[in-house]
Amino acid sequence: MAERSTAAVDVADNSGEQPLTAKADQSTADGVAMNPERDTDNDEAQGSGSDGSGRKASPPELHSGHKLARRYRLEECVTRLDGFSSWRAVDEKLRRAVGVHILPAEHVRARSVLAAARSSALLGDPRFVQVLDAVEENDLVYVVHEWLPDATELTTLLTNAPLEPHDAYQMVSQVASAMAAAHREGLAHLRLNPNAVLRASTGQWRIRGLAVNAALRGISSDTPQRTDTEAIGALLYAALTQRWPYESDAYGLSGLPKGVGLIAPDQVRAGIHRGLSELAMRALVNDGATASRHEAPCTTPEELVKAIGEMPRIRPPEPAFTTPPEYQRTTYQQGTYGRPAPHPGATQPLTTPPPPLQSRTGKALKWAVSALLIAALGLGSWQLADALMNQSGKSDDTNRSQTTGDGDKGGANHKQTAINIQGSQEFVAKGDAQHPGDVQKTYDGDPSSYWRTKSFTEGPSIAPLKPGVGIVYDLGSPTKLGTATLDMRYGGDHTTVELYAADSLTPPSLDSMQQIGKVTTTTNTATVKVTKSVKTRYVLVWLTAVPNSGYDSTLYAGAGYKQAIGEVKFTG
Secondary structure, three states: OHHHHHHOOOOOOOOOOOOOOOOOOOOOEOOEOOOOOOOOOOHHHHHHOEOOOOOEOOOOOOOOOOEEOOOEEEEEEEEEEOOEEEEEEEEOOOOEEEEEEEEEOOOOOHHHHHHHHHHHHHHOOOOEOOEEEEEEEOOEEEEEEEOOOOOEEHHHHOOOOOOOHHHHHHHHHHHHHHHHHHHHOOOOOOOOOOOOEEEOOOOOEEEOOOOHHHHHHOOOOOOHHHHHHHHHHHHHHHHHHOEEOOOOOEOOEEEOOOOOOOOOHHHHOOOOOHHHHHHHHHHOOOOOOOOHHHOOOOOOHHHHHHHHHHOOOOOOOOOOOOOOOOOOOOOOOOOOOOOOOOOOOOOOOOOOOOOOOOOHHHHHHHHHHHHHHHHHHHHHHHHHHHHHHHOHHHHHHHHHHOOOOOOOOOHHHOOOOEEOOOEEEEEOOOOOOOOHHHHHHHHOOOOOOOEEOOOEOOOOEOOOOOOOEEEEEEEEEEEEOOEEEEEEOOOOOOEEEEEEEEOOOOOOOHHHOEEEEEEEEOOOEEEEEOOOOOEEEEEEEEEEEOOEEOOEOOOEOOOEEOOEEEEEEEEO
């Protein structure tokens, strides 16, 4: 049940949905249809799932164990609605769980679903649940996507309590940044709700159903950027208050009291972070609502990302340590073993110890011990002096051998320890990703496998085309970092590597991180020394300049400014 609740695609729940015009082919750009040559006069019919002839398009007769393309074995139907069905399945070729949407090829929305799935797959942004395949065969259209059994829906997270301020801040930052990137490519979500937002076990937030969920349901909007921005505001509102910001109940959350309108989160629940409360209201400006404290409203995800960047960063809470219990004395006290237990209330006599060595024999013993100590000290001093005289001829060589070179003062005492990398994520500050599927090759122990950048026509500086490219690494726990060493494929003029300390595996922007080191090299090895003493769990390795290299038959088809990273190693 846990797997079903976290990975099943949200296409059946209509609760809390605001009325939207049913134009199935307008889910990818403001006012621009994905399929403009199609007749859209009969919008109501298109939203109902009919096949255009007045008959309902019935889903194909499928069952558990059925195989698609001799590869995807259906396991459990999680949704059957409006002429389509959604399944948990197994990819027998790659031996992994996947999700599948299936609908008849003659379904009125089949073409829109295929187009939306293929557009979403081309985005390739790891912040979204990835579309793996979109196929039409044997009178069926099916879309295969990732299945995330270790992720938890925001709906489930809000069952017991609101999110902590830091968690809510991370959620809205990552979701807004991801949707801003999607809209730059002309893609909208239009069904962004608590069922569509997942938190992975690593703490990363993922979004499922980009463009596809809306296409399956025939949902569109004349202003998709505004629609998605308001949806992000509703997510933040729910995360802060555990209430849905409309009068109707939805997603297991109670709505606002009828007749009071949209009130700020910090008026719904005491102790809510004021900055996050204002941010939610700025994103929810609609239908008579006004921006909180007269701040300018955010009408696009890009504006929302900018507003988040202007906020002071919200630090994670300090770990709570429990007070250890008080020391309890045991009953095993010295001198009581083997003696009968005293009777209750009985007074035990105290035995006075005899005076130490006060007799004539004791005094003689003290003088004998003193004499032996004096003799031992004299003998030890003579042996030490003899040893020093024997070693006087070798003192210069010994001194030279104990002197460290290159200004290393006691460096041997500070042994660098390797830090194991627990996870990674490509960071995209602007434009497209590079090769997000290859980031694990930078720490797989194989120096012949690479994560590579795109090939640029100008350089070495990547700006102004992009501020840089790089990967965020998870070190497992907050660590005091010493150095980062990169083994790269190309030398030449020149490669610049910068290190940043981040708060998560998916930081919202470059400005949200702190630079802790930088180096420029003309060889294929870069060692970046940390210049600021900080403890961090997440580290961004950021390339801002790459050398010009020629044709590479293995990785690149032509010459250009580019770089590839084979291995990254951290020491602390």
